[in-house]
Amino acid sequence: MGRCQLIMGSEPCVVACSPETAVELLKTSLDRPQNTTVTHITYGLKDFAFAPYGTHWKSMKKIVMSQLLNGKAIDLLQPDRRDEINRFLKTLSEKASVGKAVNLEVELVKVSNNLITRITWAKDVQKMLVR
Structure with a gap:
């Protein structure tokens, strides 16, 4: 897989060297942070922002893209x-x-x-x- 680690200041970063690698990283290894507070306020990670990547997240993304981020809504x-x-x-x-x-x-x-x-x-x- 085409990735490497880079240190920027004091923060370790992962660099994807190809679009395919970036997609794979975003799908598998970069789930959103989860803690008790986030889990509680999102009703068990059922929202779009913190839900782990999977079937539920994909369904939420379709709704967000079609209802909230469509051309008409953006224009408004x-x-x-x-x-x-x-x-x-x-x-x-x-x-x-x-x-x-x-x-x-x-x-x-x-x-x-x-x-x-x-x-x-x-x-x-x-x-x-x-x-």
Whole structure:
């Protein structure tokens, strides 16, 4: 099998040297983390994000792809994505104009969290936190 281990900083990483190897790694050896909390909140790993690869996960993937990530749904969410990207760029611009450092990891997590919240709850995390 075409894979090797690479150390990036202090983290060991696995490198797939071909598309076929990447598919095999994703199917077999890279199951999502499982612990008591995750198992409890996902009703025994019955969700899409943490379910182990197998028949159930494949069924969930079909549902997610056909209902949540189809072209029409993605198009409907474009205004939300555009708004969050504009907010992100405004934050970067404001901080840059006063010479303030920006932690991109923190800012990108905010963008992701805002998008996920807007999509799932039709609300904005930042506005919810201000209250």
